[in-house]
Amino acid sequence: MKTYISPAQRPDTETVVAVGSFDGVHLGHQALLARLKERSRHYRVPSVVYTFDPPTRVFTQGVEFLSTLPEKLELLARYGIDEVIAVPFNQEFASRPKEAFLGDLRLLRPRALVVGEDFHFGRDRAGGLSDLKDVCADVVALPMHSLSGEDIKSTRVREMLKSGDVEGASRFLGRHYDAQGVVVRGDQLGRTIGYPTANIRVPEGKALPLGVFAAKTFIDGVNYPGMANVGFRPTVNGRELRFEVNLFDFSGDLYGKEVQVKFWHFLRGEQRFGGLDELKEQLARDAQNARTSLTE
Numbered sequence: 431m432k433t434y435i436s437p438a439q440r441p442d443t444e445t446v447v448a449v450g451s452f453d454g455v456h457l458g459h460q461a462l463l464a465r466l467k468e469r470s471r472h473y474r475v476p477s478v479v480y481t482f483d484p485p486t487r488v489f490t491q492g493v494e495f496l497s498t499l500p501e502k503l504e505l506l507a508r509y510g511i512d513e514v515i516a517v518p519f520n521q522e523f524a525s526r527p528k529e530a531f532l533g534d535l536r537l538l539r540p541r542a543l544v545v546g547e548d549f550h551f552g553r554d555r556a557g558g559l560s561d562l563k564d565v566c567a568d569v570v571a572l573p574m575h576s577l578s579g580e581d582i583k584s585t586r587v588r589e590m591l592k593s594g595d596v597e598g599a600s601r602f603l604g605r606h607y608d609a610q611g612v613v614v615r616g617d618q619l620g621r622t623i624g625y626p627t628a629n630i631r632v633p634e635g636k637a638l639p640l641g642v643f644a645a646k647t648f649i650d651g652v653n654y655p656g657m658a659n660v661g662f663r664p665t666v667n668g669r670e671l672r673f674e675v676n677l678f679d680f681s682g683d684l685y686g687k688e689v690q691v692k693f694w695h696f697l698r699g700e701q702r703f704g705g706l707d708e709l710k711e712q713l714a715r716d717a718q719n720a721r722t723s724l725t726e
Contacts (some may be wrong), residue, residue: 446652451485454496455505457574476512482519494637542568594641596693627674644720661700695723
């Protein structure tokens with residue numbers, strides 16, 4: 431899959447284009463991608479995703495993002511997209527009039543455009559579906575995708591994660607929610623009570639579910655079952671958010687390793703214990719529950 435940061439960088443050929451933030455690449459986004467591929471096959475031209483880095487609401491509203499740009503590109507490649515244009519979304523870009531965005535699209539020479547039915551663009555969201563007709567005649571506007579009567583939106587996925595509902599988030603995403611990061615040194619408290627953890631640093635702004643979870647961690651292509659904790663560790667008076675995983679039946683040095691953690695099942699919310707012995711007893715129960723849920 432080829433990637434660019436500007437429409438002007440790609441070859442001067444016809445395309446079919448889908449436009450959107452694609453944060454999380456959830457089931458609604460996947461419906462757009464399926465239609466993009468269908469139109470691409472119909473016209474026999476490359477499929478192109480025009481997206482934004484960071485996603486528009488991350489920049490304009492300060493919300494957390496579901497997927498980093500590398501994560502998003504990996505997901506889009508999974509769906510067989512030929513090219514991605516990930517334009518830097520900043521104040522200058524947000525201030526551009528709708529005509530400037532239409533000019534970007536014309537550079538792509540689209541035979542068809544695929545967007546959501548509520549798609550708007552340009553300064554003050556002045557541009558809409560009728561403006562896209564000035565670029566090409568075949569404008570596909572898909573309605574909001576829903577599941578069990580609920581609209582599938584990145585905003586809703588973020589809400590689910592905040593409450594620890596990783597199962598609900600997984601249903602909307604069509605896969606287990608994951609976070610990728612680098613293992614860094616922590617205070618090594620876990621190993622003193624028999625539950626050593628890998629402390630993972632993810633990019634600032636990445637949405638993480640709060641609580642304790644059954645999880646699978648992928649390291650160098652190998653899958654290790656375990657449990658993950660995202661929280662402030664109130665039992666030891668922690669003051670900063672930590673993301674830690676305990677890997678079952680693993681030994682080795684992980685410092686500096688890039689790992690991917692997939693959240694499988696919510697075990698419990700974070701809580702304060704009377705001491706380390708009480709915490710250790712709860713971790714034993716958590717581990718048993720995690721092993722059970724990961725084998726179901």
